[in-house]
Structure formats: structure tokens, C-alpha cells
Amino acid sequence: IFNGSWKIERNENYEKFMEQMGINMVKRKLAAHDNLKIIIEQTGDKFHVKETSNFRTLEIDFTLGVTFEYISCFTLQGSWTMDGDMMKGVFNRKDNGKQLTTTRIIQGDELIQSYNYEGVDAKRVFKRG
Ligand code: MYR
Structure with a gap:
């Protein structure tokens, strides 16, 4: 059901989330x-x-269920699993060991990816395209 091409449509609280991750303002x-x-x-x-x-x-x-590394501003290590129709990701930052959790779910015609890091939640909403 997640198959396909998804383009970012909007963010919710993503800048606060990145700030919590320690990303500087210019990069944010x-x-x-x-x-x-x-x-x-x-x-x-x-x-x-x-x-x-x-x-x-x-x-x-x-x-699913197998640990891999994802490198962006930070190196994250963790895995995705499936919980019903929801993808659940649990990752740890290699530099400080702190946990980042994320989910993906399809709602209507949107793919919603949620993030949590150290108490701050954010969402990125994608549409097919
Ligand atoms: C994928 O399924 O797209 C690849 C794995 C994604 C790993 C976790 C995504 C979290 C990315 C957070 C970026 C934080 C930058 C502020």
C-alpha cells in the first residue's frame, strides 16, 4: 500500500523537531x-x-525487522517493522545514542510520516506524484 511516488506537501512542527535534533537555523x-x-x-x-x-x-x-544505517545530518541505526497498516521505525543516533521513532501511515490520499525525538513530535505529509 505504500508503493509509489510521494511528494512532500506540508510539514507540522518539523522545524521544532529539527531544532531538538540540534540542527542549526540555516539548515532548518x-x-x-x-x-x-x-x-x-x-x-x-x-x-x-x-x-x-x-x-x-x-x-x-x-x-522489516533488520537493522540498517541511515545517514543524513546524523547517522541513525535501527529498523522498520509493520504494525497492521502502519510502518514503525525505531532508530538510534550513533553520535549520542538517543532514540528517534517514526511511523508511516496512509490516510486517504496522503502518506503521513510522524517523527518523535526527545519529546518533540513532527509530521511530514506527502501526496502521490
Ligand atoms: C526510509 O524508509 O525512507 C529510509 C529510512 C528512514 C530512517 C529514519 C527516518 C528519519 C529521518 C529523520 C531525519 C532527521 C533530520 C532532522
């Missing part, structure tokens, strides 16, 4: 308008995700 301003697009291909419990943004293009392969 750029990242809030990063034109993020993700293309998700799921085959069973294997995922191939192509991420494009103003910053970079990246292809990631992971399997």
Missing part, C-alpha cells in the same frame, strides 16, 4: 523546503526507497 530553513520525494517499492518484507531532495539523491534497501 533549507530542510523545511527540501522538496523531498520518496519512491517506495515494497516486495514482501523488503523495501527499496529512493529519496530525492534539494540536498541529495539516495537509494536505500532494508528488510
Whole structure:
């Protein structure tokens, strides 16, 4: 159900979340308008995700329940699992060990990705395209 191409539509509290992550203001301003697009291909419990943004293009392969590394401003290590129709990700920052949790769910025609880091919640909402 997550399969397809998703373009960022809007953010909720994402700047506060990035601030909590320790990202400086200049980067936060750029990242809030990063034109993020993700293309998700799921085959069973294997995922191939192509991420494009103003910053970079990246292809990631992971399997549900299997730990992998994701490198952005920070290196995160963790995994996704499926809980019903929801993807649940639990990751740890390699630099400080702190936990970042994230979920993906389809609601109507939107993919909603939620984030939590150290008590701050944010959302990024995507539409097909
Ligand atoms: C994917 O499924 O797209 C790849 C794995 C994503 C890992 C976790 C996403 C959290 C990214 C948080 C970025 C924080 C920058 C402020």
C-alpha cells in the first residue's frame, strides 16, 4: 500500500523537531523546503526507497525487522517493522545514542510520516506524484 511516488506537501512542527535534533537555523530553513520525494517499492518484507531532495539523491534497501544505517545530518541505526497498516521505525543516533521513532501511515490520499525525538513530535505529509 505504500508503493509509489510521494511528494512532500506540508510539514507540522518539523522545524521544532529539527531544532531538538540540534540542527542549526540555516539548515532548518533549507530542510523545511527540501522538496523531498520518496519512491517506495515494497516486495514482501523488503523495501527499496529512493529519496530525492534539494540536498541529495539516495537509494536505500532494508528488510522489516533488520537493522540498517541511515545517514543524513546524523547517522541513525535501527529498523522498520509493520504494525497492521502502519510502518514503525525505531532508530538510534550513533553520535549520542538517543532514540528517534517514526511511523508511516496512509490516510486517504496522503502518506503521513510522524517523527518523535526527545519529546518533540513532527509530521511530514506527502501526496502521490
Ligand atoms: C526510509 O524508509 O525512507 C529510509 C529510512 C528512514 C530512517 C529514519 C527516518 C528519519 C529521518 C529523520 C531525519 C532527521 C533530520 C532532522
